[in-house]
Amino acid sequence: MNYQxxxxxxxxxxxxxxxxxxxxxxxNGGDAIVYATLAKHIVLSHDWASxxxxxxxxxxxxxxxxxxxxxFFKLGGVSAFTYILPGFxxxxxxxxxxxxxxxxxxxxxxxxxxxxxxxSIFNLMDASIEVKAETYLIGQIMPACYYWxxxxxxxxxxxxxxxxxxxxxxxxxxGIFTLFxxxxxxxxxxxxxxxxxxxxxxxxxxxLVLSLLFVAPELIALHLQFNQHAGGSELEQPIxxxxxxxxxxxxxxxxxxxxxxxxxxxxxxxxxxxLWAFLPWTTVFFAAVYAQLKAFGKxxxxxxxxxxxxxxxxxxxxxxxxxxxxxxxxxIDIILPFAAILCARFLIxxxxxxxxxxxxxxxxxxxxxxxxxxxxxxxxFTLLAAIAVIxxxxxxxxxxxxxxxxxxxxxxxxxxxxxxxxxxxxxxxxLTFMHYSVAHNAAKIFGKQSGMPVYVYQMPEVARELALYSxxxxxxxGTAESLLQIKGNYHLLxxxxxxxxxxxxSARFSQLARMDLVVHKTGTFNKLLQLAKGTxxxxxxxxxxxxxxxxxxxxxx
Numbered sequence: 001m002n003y004q005x006x007x008x009x010x011x012x013x014x015x016x017x018x019x020x021x022x023x024x025x026x027x028n029g030g031d032a033i034v035y036a037t038l039a040k041h042i043v044l045s046h047d048w049a050s051x052x053x054x055x056x057x058x059x060x061x062x063x064x065x066x067x068x069x070x071x072f073f074k075l076g077g078v079s080a081f082t083y084i085l086p087g088f089x090x091x092x093x094x095x096x097x098x099x100x101x102x103x104x105x106x107x108x109x110x111x112x113x114x115x116x117x118x119x120s121i122f123n124l125m126d127a128s129i130e131v132k133a134e135t136y137l138i139g140q141i142m143p144a145c146y147y148w149x150x151x152x153x154x155x156x157x158x159x160x161x162x163x164x165x166x167x168x169x170x171x172x173x174x175g176i177f178t179l180f181x182x183x184x185x186x187x188x189x190x191x192x193x194x195x196x197x198x199x200x201x202x203x204x205x206x207x208l209v210l211s212l213l214f215v216a217p218e219l220i221a222l223h224l225q226f227n228q229h230a231g232g233s234e235l236e237q238p239i240x241x242x243x244x245x246x247x248x249x250x251x252x253x254x255x256x257x258x259x260x261x262x263x264x265x266x267x268x269x270x271x272x273x274x275l276w277a278f279l280p281w282t283t284v285f286f287a288a289v290y291a292q293l294k295a296f297g298k299x300x301x302x303x304x305x306x307x308x309x310x311x312x313x314x315x316x317x318x319x320x321x322x323x324x325x326x327x328x329x330x331x332i333d334i335i336l337p338f339a340a341i342l343c344a345r346f347l348i349x350x351x352x353x354x355x356x357x358x359x360x361x362x363x364x365x366x367x368x369x370x371x372x373x374x375x376x377x378x379x380x381f382t383l384l385a386a387i388a389v390i391x392x393x394x395x396x397x398x399x400x401x402x403x404x405x406x407x408x409x410x411x412x413x414x415x416x417x418x419x420x421x422x423x424x425x426x427x428x429x430x431l432t433f434m435h436y437s438v439a440h441n442a443a444k445i446f447g448k449q450s451g452m453p454v455y456v457y458q459m460p461e462v463a464r465e466l467a468l469y470s471x472x473x474x475x476x477x478g479t480a481e482s483l484l485q486i487k488g489n490y491h492l493l494x495x496x497x498x499x500x501x502x503x504x505x506s507a508r509f510s511q512l513a514r515m516d517l518v519v520h521k522t523g524t525f526n527k528l529l530q531l532a533k534g535t536x537x538x539x540x541x542x543x544x545x546x547x548x549x550x551x552x553x554x555x556x557x
Contacts, residue, residue, distance in 0.1 A: 003408065004112065010415050011116045015092070017419050018119065021129045022084045024430035026440050027468065029130055030461060030522040036083045037464045039069035043078070049224040054460065054476070059244060063221050064172035065136050078468055087131030090139030095119055097142035098337045104149065105306035106345050113411070114344035118337055120415045123277035125422050127333050133174050134333040140170040141334055144182045145313065148207070152186060155203060164207060168214030176246055179211075181317045181334055188312025189305055218245070270322050273329045278336060280363060280414040281343050287356050288346030295350075307342075314338040352406040360410050367417040368394075371424040378532045383428055390420055432532040436518045438493065438541055439465035445513050445543050446472065446491045452545075457483060457494040459519055466493075489547065495519075496540035504544065513543040 027033055034053065041052050051058040051066060068086045076082040098118045103111035118124065127135045147163035150156075170178040190198045198204060222245060275282055292299075292307050299307070314335045321331050352360070368391075375387045394416050401409065434440055439462050446454055453473040456463035463476035472491075477483050480502055483492075494504065496514060516538040518531055530536035 004109075006408075006412060007112050007116050010412055011112075011119055014116070014119045014125075014415060014419055015095075017423060018125045018128055019088060021426040021430065022081055022088060024426075024434070025080055025469070026430065026433040026437050027080045027083060027465065028429055028433060028521065030520075032083065032131060033461065033465045033468070035066065035131075036069065036078075036468050039066045039073055039083070040078050040468065042066060042070035043073045049221040051225070054464075057225060059226065061133060062172045062175060062218050062245065064169060064218065065133055068136070080468070083468075084129055084131055087135040088128050090136045091124065091128035093139035094124075094142045094337060097139075097146050098340060101142060101146045101149070101337075102341045102344060104146065105302075105309070105341070106348070110341070110344045110348045113347060114337075114341045116411070116415065117281055117340040117343050120418050121277075121281065121336050121340065122279045122418055122422070123330065123333055124336055125418075126425075127330055129426065130330075132330055134330050136173045137170055137178065137334050138337060140166050140173060141178065141181055142337055144170060145185060148182065148186055149309070151207065152189075152198075160207060160210065164210040164214055167211040171211070171215050172218040177320075178334075180320060181313065184316035185309040185313030185338075188316065189309045192308045193305070266327075267322050269327050270318060270329075270332055273332060274318075277329060277332060278339060280360075280367060280418045281340070283356065283359050283363060284343045284346065284410070284414075285339050287353075288343045288350075291346055291350050292342065306345075310338045310342050314342075347407060347411065352410045354406070357406040357410055360414065364413050364417040367421050371421045374428075374529065375424055378428060378529065380428070380431060380532065382431060383424065386427055387420070387424060390423060394420065428532050429528065432528065433518075433521060436516075436531060436534075436538065437465075437521065438462045438517045438519055439469055441513075441515060441517060442466050442491075442493055442543060443469040446470065452489050452491055454491045454493065455483065455486060457492065457498060459493065459495075462493065462519060486546075490545075492542075492544040492546060494542050494544065496542050499542045499544070504542075509544040509546045511542060512545055515541055515543070517541045 027036060038051050038053055038058060042048055042050075045052070048067060048070070051063060065087075069083060072082045072086045076085075095115050095118050099111045099115045102114035124138070127138075144163055144166035147159045147166065151159035151163050167179070167182055170182065187199070190196070219242065222242060278285060289311075296304060296307065317335045318332065321327065371387060372391070375383045397416065398413065401412070438459065442454065442462075443466060446452070447470075451472065453475065454463075454466060454470065455475050455477050456466065457477045460476040460478075463474050467474040477486075483502070491512075492504075492509070494502075516534075518537060519539055519541075520537070527536055531538075
């Protein structure tokens, strides 16, 4: 079989499967809803300097991801799709520069395989749809690393400007700590090659200065929002936004001394996270590192330099994250592309031994059985049908390729298994939230373009999300007094138990629907499975209209 063509088709199919999740009409996570709300405020207010949430100044992350999302909202309207699309584009930019970096270090064959591994890493597939800051970062850190490596070898203005630009974008996405990931590979390479003078050279000082100059838009925005005025801020006391940006949000989190703290970290946390985040390539990675360390002394200078660069970029950031107590599993997403290149090089240069092949086949079977078992557990007909159809196609593919090499079967069966599991998880999540999301159902029941305002009683996260799906004005109401003061025609979302306590079951309101739904969509995977089955954590929600049409009473569904 044509190996290169299989690589290209496998990568394309994986990207398309991953991209299909963008078409879910529901934004899944609570953080994503907050970020989309911030971007929508930029579009509506035409104030590109301020990040504002629920009428209060918001200081947690830099502006760039919200500027990008706001631009897509302005061009394509506010929706789940236009929120996810820019993040997915940066995911693809990360794939492209993973290819370019791998090709620079090892050649085209390794680069193509590195892209296939990149697009089939579970955590990167998931992150490209959940769209956290790390999704943008990958599409900024990988090109920055590539251009700085080129700049190190050849002092061209093009490499300097592009390297500084992508570095500045990373800083304006997550903060100054991104410099550690961007530079650690190069610094380790210099130390290995005993090129100490580069650490303090004018050439690299100019690179740092230019990168910081490109951060100017972020600093200007922070100054305009926080240092010129303090009115409307939810912060208890005036703060220096520059100090927060350069110190508190970065070193404050690292040393757990800033305004945002976490005391539940563990030194081995990211070791455990990596075991599942890098699926289905986890066992291949450990074999790759072991094999390349073993052969390090016999390798040529270029091979050793590439290995030092990749290991430096991966391990330095990994150790940095492990050393702090402020830990989230998606933090390590930014270093997974380096691991993908290491795996690709191993598969091309060394090949798969029989023990590794057997262990990888066991992992592949486990992933497939997990998708099948969870489909049966959830017992959703659409899920079962989709998994059954895919399994039939995979069984035929496995049968026709059963005589291929260990390498061939390890690579393509691994991709097939993770795609099967991803289809299950993304489809289950989309179907579940489409069925049980309060905001999604409210948009359908009230009408997305209804001129009648919608008031949401004591569910602020629902009000934020509904405002993303509906063109009608949406307001969060926190007290009964505020609710009773509302005049005119409006829609009301309220928990059924609260509606009874407030005596809303009167001729003043007509009930359009009552549904058992989920208010808080965030939670553990176990809770998501229970929600998919319809057993947790549902609350009765009333969809009301006021005033009631003439002669209407409260209907019971």
